[in-house]
Amino acid sequence: MKDLGFSISQSRTIDLDKSDLSAYRRVVEKVPSAKLCLMCGACTATCTARNHTDFNFRKVHLLFRRGQFEGLAEELDKCMLCGKCRLVCNRGVNTRAIIYNMRIILENLNYKSIK
Amino acid sequence: MMNYHPFVIPFTVGALFLFGVVFYKFYAWIAALDRKQKFMVKQNIFSFKTIRAIGEIFREALVHRNIYRKNPVLGYMHMSLAFGWFLLIVVGKIKASLYAGTFFEPPWLGIFFNFFAVDGHAFSHSEMLTFTMDFLLLIILSGLALAIIKRVKSSLLGMRKTTKHSRFDRIALSSLWFIFPLRLMAESTTASLHGNGGFLTNSVGHLIPSTIAPYAELPLWWAYSISLFVFFVALPYSRYMHIPTEVVLIFLRNWGADTGEQLSGYTDIQLNSCSRCGICIDACQLNFAAGISNVQSVYFVRDARYKTLSDEVVNNCLMCGRCSNECPVGLELTLVRQQFRNKQEIPGKFYYEYTEPVESKAGVDVIYYAGCMTHLTPSIIISMKKIFEAAGVNYWFMDEDKGVCCGRPLRQQGFIQQSKNLVIKNSRIINSARAKLLVTSCPICYKSFREEYNLNLPVMHHTEYIEGLLADGRITLNASNVTVVYHDPCELGRGANIYEQPRNILRNFSLIESNYEKENSLCCGGSLSDAILDLRLQLKIRDHALGELTKDKPDVLVTACPLCKKSFVHGNKARVMDIAEIVAGNLKVIASKKRPVRKEELQLV
Numbered sequence A: 001m002k003d004l005g006f007s008i009s010q011s012r013t014i015d016l017d018k019s020d021l022s023a024y025r026r027v028v029e030k031v032p033s034a035k036l037c038l039m040c041g042a043c044t045a046t047c048t049a050r051n052h053t054d055f056n057f058r059k060v061h062l063l064f065r066r067g068q069f070e071g072l073a074e075e076l077d078k079c080m081l082c083g084k085c086r087l088v089c090n091r092g093v094n095t096r097a098i099i100y101n102m103r104i105i106l107e108n109l110n111y112k113s114i115k
Numbered sequence B: 001m002m003n004y005h006p007f008v009i010p011f012t013v014g015a016l017f018l019f020g021v022v023f024y025k026f027y028a029w030i031a032a033l034d035r036k037q038k039f040m041v042k043q044n045i046f047s048f049k050t051i052r053a054i055g056e057i058f059r060e061a062l063v064h065r066n067i068y069r070k071n072p073v074l075g076y077m078h079m080s081l082a083f084g085w086f087l088l089i090v091v092g093k094i095k096a097s098l099y100a101g102t103f104f105e106p107p108w109l110g111i112f113f114n115f116f117a118v119d120g121h122a123f124s125h126s127e128m129l130t131f132t133m134d135f136l137l138l139i140i141l142s143g144l145a146l147a148i149i150k151r152v153k154s155s156l157l158g159m160r161k162t163t164k165h166s167r168f169d170r171i172a173l174s175s176l177w178f179i180f181p182l183r184l185m186a187e188s189t190t191a192s193l194h195g196n197g198g199f200l201t202n203s204v205g206h207l208i209p210s211t212i213a214p215y216a217e218l219p220l221w222w223a224y225s226i227s228l229f230v231f232f233v234a235l236p237y238s239r240y241m242h243i244p245t246e247v248v249l250i251f252l253r254n255w256g257a258d259t260g261e262q263l264s265g266y267t268d269i270q271l272n273s274c275s276r277c278g279i280c281i282d283a284c285q286l287n288f289a290a291g292i293s294n295v296q297s298v299y300f301v302r303d304a305r306y307k308t309l310s311d312e313v314v315n316n317c318l319m320c321g322r323c324s325n326e327c328p329v330g331l332e333l334t335l336v337r338q339q340f341r342n343k344q345e346i347p348g349k350f351y352y353e354y355t356e357p358v359e360s361k362a363g364v365d366v367i368y369y370a371g372c373m374t375h376l377t378p379s380i381i382i383s384m385k386k387i388f389e390a391a392g393v394n395y396w397f398m399d400e401d402k403g404v405c406c407g408r409p410l411r412q413q414g415f416i417q418q419s420k421n422l423v424i425k426n427s428r429i430i431n432s433a434r435a436k437l438l439v440t441s442c443p444i445c446y447k448s449f450r451e452e453y454n455l456n457l458p459v460m461h462h463t464e465y466i467e468g469l470l471a472d473g474r475i476t477l478n479a480s481n482v483t484v485v486y487h488d489p490c491e492l493g494r495g496a497n498i499y500e501q502p503r504n505i506l507r508n509f510s511l512i513e514s515n516y517e518k519e520n521s522l523c524c525g526g527s528l529s530d531a532i533l534d535l536r537l538q539l540k541i542r543d544h545a546l547g548e549l550t551k552d553k554p555d556v557l558v559t560a561c562p563l564c565k566k567s568f569v570h571g572n573k574a575r576v577m578d579i580a581e582i583v584a585g586n587l588k589v590i591a592s593k594k595r596p597v598r599k600e601e602l603q604l605v
């Protein structure tokens, strides 16, 4: 193939009909305020982890919502659960609880609670 | 055979079963203590602490002094049942031994004494003992009457809520209601036939028609014995297991057992020691300010014991510690709940490797760690800087730019391993600075540094530190007649026992008291520990607390926690300030500059 000096990027289509949306429903059940998020990014701006690395609540929230779980568990492990984001959010989203629940759902194996 | 009748069989079988099960449980729990707890037991079992424990068992498990203090009527109810019954057994035993002329009479003789002792043969002190037995029975019956009233209408005993029952509880409770009235009736009937009772049983006996008495006597004694049997068999599976378990708990506590991080036999012992008195329900803001009534410690303990814990009960709790503070049994309720939150660790896994290493600054006296939350209340940071400068302190602001969380919020959600990873990171930075003192502005960090870190320097919350600066005259305040109310943050007050320092500082202003001082302080509702609480309910808790604290219309509501400040500020009821702010705003002179930290300050820790 002729090198035209640029390449065609991979398709970024997300087929929501094929994604697993049930996991997010579980999160919303536990943290109803998740629905209020308008993806403004204020939480990310204040984030303690973000200060050190590329971590973004808005992004992980969105990925989870769409059922794109690949690599998400590791990404969520970057959060320190410090709770700053929750205090900053002016929509009253309990961001910290959302992260907590996403972790539990994604890593049932790693975060085995004691029964 | 003398002194025997088949109706003693249910009692005897029940008692044997009870002892078997209780001792088996004790054995299993003690075997399941963790290494540290076992070590403490071995260390202290032959020490003065054992004697102290026996004294406490008498005061708390029998007389119930703590409940009595909180609520005299409830205390009387518990005391009359527990201590009354205990004495009834002891005096009954003495009486039976004297009567039989041997210490080794059959064990049921004391229990069914009046049935067997009808021959009227004399033994020493018989009159006094008979009187005592009737008197004790009367006391127990009065306690029982209160218990029944409490069931029917708890508010009469000054309680807002009473606890719901499980099946075994109901069985045990119903049999308990029958035991003593049946005993009274059985003894009275025998008294009416043989004239052997005391002042109570004899008088009741006179009321029983002589035509019925001969037919009623045996069935009543049978019923009494059977009710004992039912109670004994249900006891180990009901709330009444707390009676024997509390004894073990008091011993272990006096020997210095720690609740620890992971579940152990000591957890089971604490869970089984709850008497379900319900005092913790009335203490909980989730109940009286937010109207949630299924997650309080009594329910948590019950569900944990019967292994029916739900996610909600474990996690819907502010961990404010108000319930542990009120619990008459002294259960470490928040620590036990925390154990159920803790996740298993994965060996060899490390978290937060991305953090950029912070170079610590050498040659400073004081390290200042503001904490994540404090960064959301910049006025606290500005005030602290002002105070440091006024006192001429050579300090280093450790998390000014790239801070790492102290790890406690992770821990509160049970991510112990992650939390430990952060502890290692921060410890390295702090310890390598070789400073003399670490000061933090957030009570959550403070508790974390004190309890989870292994540091080469003392830690102070800024309330302690400022108090020291004032006492040393390194900073002075302008006289002020501003009226202030102080709100004790949970983690600093009940969590770390810092009550006097902030008050000493605030004596420079016009300090007024609220109804919720010190151990009794309210939570602002903003606790990080509750990841479930709905925002609407959280605000209800805040508004209730704010209303209580500002009842006397203080000029300023002072607190010492960035999270509390943040919660209260949005309540718009009063001017809210951190203690550092009010101090910084009233600084008088800039005292001698650049003096090193003095030794006395360090000893404050």
Ligand code: SF4
Residues within 6 Å of the ligand: A036, A037, A038, A039, A040, A041, A042, A043, A044, A057, A058, A088, A089, A090, A091, A092, A093, A095
């Ligand atoms: S959680 Fe809140 S602050 Fe964060 S993006 Fe959503 S609305 Fe904005």
Ligand code: SF4
Residues within 6 Å of the ligand: A043, A046, A047, A048, A049, A050, A057, A078, A079, A080, A081, A082, A083, A084, A085, A086, A095, A096, A099
């Ligand atoms: S809780 Fe997590 S996402 Fe929120 S600010 Fe802290 S580190 Fe960032």
Ligand code: SF4
Residues within 6 Å of the ligand: B273, B274, B275, B276, B277, B278, B279, B280, B281, B297, B298, B301, B326, B327, B328, B329, B330, B331, B333
């Ligand atoms: S936890 Fe303590 S206060 Fe609550 S019911 Fe049990 S014994 Fe009473």
Ligand code: SF4
Residues within 6 Å of the ligand: B283, B284, B285, B286, B295, B296, B297, B316, B317, B318, B319, B320, B321, B322, B323, B324, B333, B334
């Ligand atoms: S710790 Fe506080 S919120 Fe939790 S149960 Fe006890 S009183 Fe209620």
Ligand code: SF4
Residues within 6 Å of the ligand: B318, B320, B443, B444, B488, B489, B490, B491, B492, B522, B523, B524, B525, B526, B527, B528, B561, B562, B563, B564, B565
């Ligand atoms: S912010 Fe409120 S809940 Fe948190 S420690 Fe302070 S007083 Fe307790």
